[in-house]
Amino acid sequence: MHLHTHHCLHEECYCKIEHEEVIRCKAAVAWEPGKPLSVEEVEVSPPKEHEVRIKIAASGVCHTDWTYLYDCEKGVKTLQFPLILGHEAAGVVESIGPGVTAVQPGDKVIPVVLPYCNKCEFCLSSKTNLCKRSWEKLQQGELANGTGCFTCRGQQVYQFASVSTFSEYTVVPEYNVVKIHQDALLDRVCLLGCGVATGYGAAINGGKVERGSVCAVFGLGAIGLAAVMGCKAAGASRIIGVDINAEKHEIAKKFGVSEFVNPNDHSKPIQEVLVEMTSGGVDYSFECVGNVTLMRAAFESCNGAWGTCVIVGWTEKNLLSVSPKDLVLGRQLKGSFLGGWKSVCSLPKLVEAYMNGRILLDEFVTHTLSLEEINHAFELMISGKRSVIRCKAAVAWEPGKPLSVEIVEVAPPKDHEVRIKIAASGVCHTDWMYLYDCEKGVKTLQFPLILGHEAAGVVESIGPGVTAVQPGDKVIPVVLPQCGECEFCLSRKTNICTKNWETLQQCVLADSTSRFNCRGQQVYQFASLSTFSEYTVVPEYNVAKIHQDAPLDRVCLLGCGVATGYGAALNKVEHGSVCAVFGLGAVGLAAVMGCKAAGASRIIGVDINAEKHEIAKKFGVSEFVNPNDHSKPIQEVLVEMTSGGVDYSFECVGNVTLMRAAFESCNGAWGTCVIVGWTEKNLLSVSPKDLVLGRQLKGSFLGGWKSVCSLPKLVEDYMNGRILLDEFVTHTLSLEEINHAFELMISGKSIRSVIKM
Ligand SMILES: [Zn+2]
Numbered sequence: 001m002h003l004h005t006h007h008c009l010h011e012e013c014y015c016k017i018e019h020e021e022v023i024r025c026k027a028a029v030a031w032e033p034g035k036p037l038s039v040e041e042v043e044v045s046p047p048k049e050h051e052v053r054i055k056i057a058a059s060g061v062c063h064t065d066w067t068y069l070y071d072c073e074k075g076v077k078t079l080q081f082p083l084i085l086g087h088e089a090a091g092v093v094e095s096i097g098p099g100v101t102a103v104q105p106g107d108k109v110i111p112v113v114l115p116y117c118n119k120c121e122f123c124l125s126s127k128t129n130l131c132k133r134s135w136e137k138l139q140q141g142e143l144a145n146g147t148g149c150f151t152c153r154g155q156q157v158y159q160f161a162s163v164s165t166f167s168e169y170t171v172v173p174e175y176n177v178v179k180i181h182q183d184a185l186l187d188r189v190c191l192l193g194c195g196v197a198t199g200y201g202a203a204i205n206g207g208k209v210e211r212g213s214v215c216a217v218f219g220l221g222a223i224g225l226a227a228v229m230g231c232k233a234a235g236a237s238r239i240i241g242v243d244i245n246a247e248k249h250e251i252a253k254k255f256g257v258s259e260f261v262n263p264n265d266h267s268k269p270i271q272e273v274l275v276e277m278t279s280g281g282v283d284y285s286f287e288c289v290g291n292v293t294l295m296r297a298a299f300e301s302c303n304g305a306w307g308t309c310v311i312v313g314w315t316e317k318n319l320l321s322v323s324p325k326d327l328v329l330g331r332q333l334k335g336s337f338l339g340g341w342k343s344v345c346s347l348p349k350l351v352e353a354y355m356n357g358r359i360l361l362d363e364f365v366t367h368t369l370s371l372e373e374i375n376h377a378f379e380l381m382i383s384g385k386r387s388v389i390r391c392k393a394a395v396a397w398e399p400g401k402p403l404s405v406e407i408v409e410v411a412p413p414k415d416h417e418v419r420i421k422i423a424a425s426g427v428c429h430t431d432w433m434y435l436y437d438c439e440k441g442v443k444t445l446q447f448p449l450i451l452g453h454e455a456a457g458v459v460e461s462i463g464p465g466v467t468a469v470q471p472g473d474k475v476i477p478v479v480l481p482q483c484g485e486c487e488f489c490l491s492r493k494t495n496i497c498t499k500n501w502e503t504l505q506q507c508v509l510a511d512s513t514s515r516f517n518c519r520g521q522q523v524y525q526f527a528s529l530s531t532f533s534e535y536t537v538v539p540e541y542n543v544a545k546i547h548q549d550a551p552l553d554r555v556c557l558l559g560c561g562v563a564t565g566y567g568a569a570l571n572k573v574e575h576g577s578v579c580a581v582f583g584l585g586a587v588g589l590a591a592v593m594g595c596k597a598a599g600a601s602r603i604i605g606v607d608i609n610a611e612k613h614e615i616a617k618k619f620g621v622s623e624f625v626n627p628n629d630h631s632k633p634i635q636e637v638l639v640e641m642t643s644g645g646v647d648y649s650f651e652c653v654g655n656v657t658l659m660r661a662a663f664e665s666c667n668g669a670w671g672t673c674v675i676v677g678w679t680e681k682n683l684l685s686v687s688p689k690d691l692v693l694g695r696q697l698k699g700s701f702l703g704g705w706k707s708v709c710s711l712p713k714l715v716e717d718y719m720n721g722r723i724l725l726d727e728f729v730t731h732t733l734s735l736e737e738i739n740h741a742f743e744l745m746i747s748g749k750s751i752r753s754v755i756k757m
């Protein structure tokens with residue numbers, strides 16, 4: 001408590017009593033690392049000695065805020081929580097503590113991470129823009145202090161980098177406050193508190209780019225675009241923008257980029273491309289991402305005799321390695337913090353440069369959001385940093401035509417989505433049917449389309465909100481989701497889940513678009529999956545995480561065919577039952593395997609292809625019947641063979657005539673026919689009398705398995721030798737051979753072809 005007299009906004013107050021009040025306002029609190037921010041009511045204490053309380057008008061959202069929230073434990077030091085982030089803001093002084101002389105209540109200010117005391121040896125030196133007050137903290141990564149001004153729900157909330165601007169009010173040390181022009185637009189000049197000043201100054205002060213220089217800027221986010229602007233202001237003759245996101249080219253032109261290079265368009269390393277383009281390397285390169293691999297590329301893009309690489313991006317995760325020889329011969333390496341500006345003296349000038357039209361700020365602002373939308377702001381920022389992947393996929397341009405292998409663009413995963421690098425994809429009859437049987441009673445899907453739905457791969461990246469899998473996890477993407485929340489998922493009576501059911505029918509993902517583009521056109525997604533592609537994006541509930549040692553070119557079969565047939569039998573048949581399986585393709589053979597695992601005493605395989613007998617024996621068939629060998633209907637043959645009919649029959653083809661035969665092969669008093677094959681073409685007719693007397697008819701979808709929780713167990717069953725998978729794979733082909741895989745399947749020459757990506 002202090003009774004000090006000082007300036008105050010309260011007109012009636014003459015400071016005879018303690019007048020400063022705790023302010024209650026909204027702030028975005030980070031309760032723990034890795035969790036979204038939560039907008040709460042917080043208490044902001046009055047400013048103490050040499051402190052200033054600021055009403056924040058606008059705060060930019062910077063990648064560094066995200067890093068300290070989401071990258072902890074991934075090499076980034078974990079700060080103290082709960083914490084209020086935010087460090088790129090502008091506002092108005094609300095009140096000042098004792099001893100403050102540089103600003104008054106009502107002044108417009110930018111609170112900055114980097115103080116300027118104008119007293120210490122650092123501040124008095126022209127060699128650095130750091131102040132000794134922050135030097136040790138920065139060295140040790142002490143970016144959160146607990147003596148801050150915030151409490152929430154009775155708990156101390158830590159302050160980030162002395163500023164914490166994701167709050168309606170904050171209290172900061174006076175040396176971290178920069179007084180700016182009273183007419184400045186606060187929702188624009190806030191960007192000068194970090195990103196724009198950093199990039200712009202890196203070119204002007206850090207690189208000291210001379211007129212006529214050739215420059216390259218790596219990473220065209222806010223900092224990179226600001227660096228481009230700095231190069232242009234310094235009179236660079238060529239400014240080469242480098243970004244993996246092709247969409248950045250247009251905006252980068254506005255800032256002054258003369259050429260654009262996308263590393264994904266080149267097979268050789270980007271540094272070689274740049275050295276060739278510039279006949280020996282650039283004069284200055286700027287790394288504005290914070291990635292050590294890119295830093296090295298930026299260094300090696302420089303002219304070998306005199307080029308300078310300026311590190312602007314911030315990372316604590318890794319070390320940067322360069323060749324000492326390069327340094328000896330003349331390449332230089334340096335860094336730049338907050339653009340090399342002495343904060344308190346320089347920022348007011350940058351504000352005026354903006355007001356006079358000498359630097360751009362409006363063009364950086366793509367979204368203006370409320371505090372409540374702050375987590376969305378993070379998503380917008382991160383999705384801009386994730387790249388579009390260009391890869392090969394088999395595109396179905398129109399129904400009835402062979403697939404065409406093309407280069408497609410795969411967008412990054414959105415909310416609750418996962419991008420997967422597909423390792424192998426089985427070729428299933430259903431893929432063929434939706435390509436060649438449209439207009440023959442099968443619904444025509446949206447074209448162009450990427451088929452494929454029986455695959456396994458590795459998670460490449462995850463969208464916001466995904467918690468079940470991480471990049472690097474082995475997974476099976478599966479047609480049937482398991483959200484774990486809907487009425488169906490909570491019931492034991494079904495394995496169906498209703499999540500995204502409607503968008504799946506429309507061949508798009510939850511936001512009604514697909515993640516694929518080819519030749520400038522949207523390409524639709526089949527069954528939320530589209531696995532005939534080197535990469536795909538699928539909803540998180542359609543992803544089953546599996547054992548890290550699983551061989552992906554085998555367990556992919558569990559994504560559809562084998563799980564379907566095996567489960568249809570295993571989940572129904574009792575020990576000692578007599579079974580018949582109609583159709584000995586992959587699904588049928590898997591049904592045979594399920595009957596055997598369930599302890600069936602006889603398993604009769606039925607197929608018109610006599611060659612199937614040998615392979616079917618391996619899976620457990622005890623007898624084989626070829627309908628073509630008999631003049632009477634196959635159901636009569638089976639009823640005779642079993643003296644009354646089988647206990648269970650499985651139709652694994654998807655043909656209504658065969659379905660009826662399977663039904664009529666069952667014991668008339670208790671036999672059960674299970675429909676496993678899929679058809680939309682015809683209706684199945686059976687005699688109601690048969691049903692009344694005891695024959696039952698039911699179906700099974702994906703073997704009755706609840707997908708996300710069951711597939712990992714099936715993978716382990718395979719790894720432990722309890723189920724066969726190798727025996728299904730008769731052909732392993734490349735993506736280019738996919739139409740041949742269809743031919744092998746239709747001619748009955750293959751059990752399963754696996755496409756290896
Ligand atoms: Zn920042």
Ligand SMILES: [Zn+2]
Pocket residue numbers: 115116117118119120121122123130131132133
């Ligand atoms: Zn100082």
Ligand SMILES: [Zn+2]
Pocket residue numbers: 428429430431453454560561
């Ligand atoms: Zn399938």
Ligand SMILES: [Zn+2]
Pocket residue numbers: 481482483484485486487488489496497498499
């Ligand atoms: Zn569900």
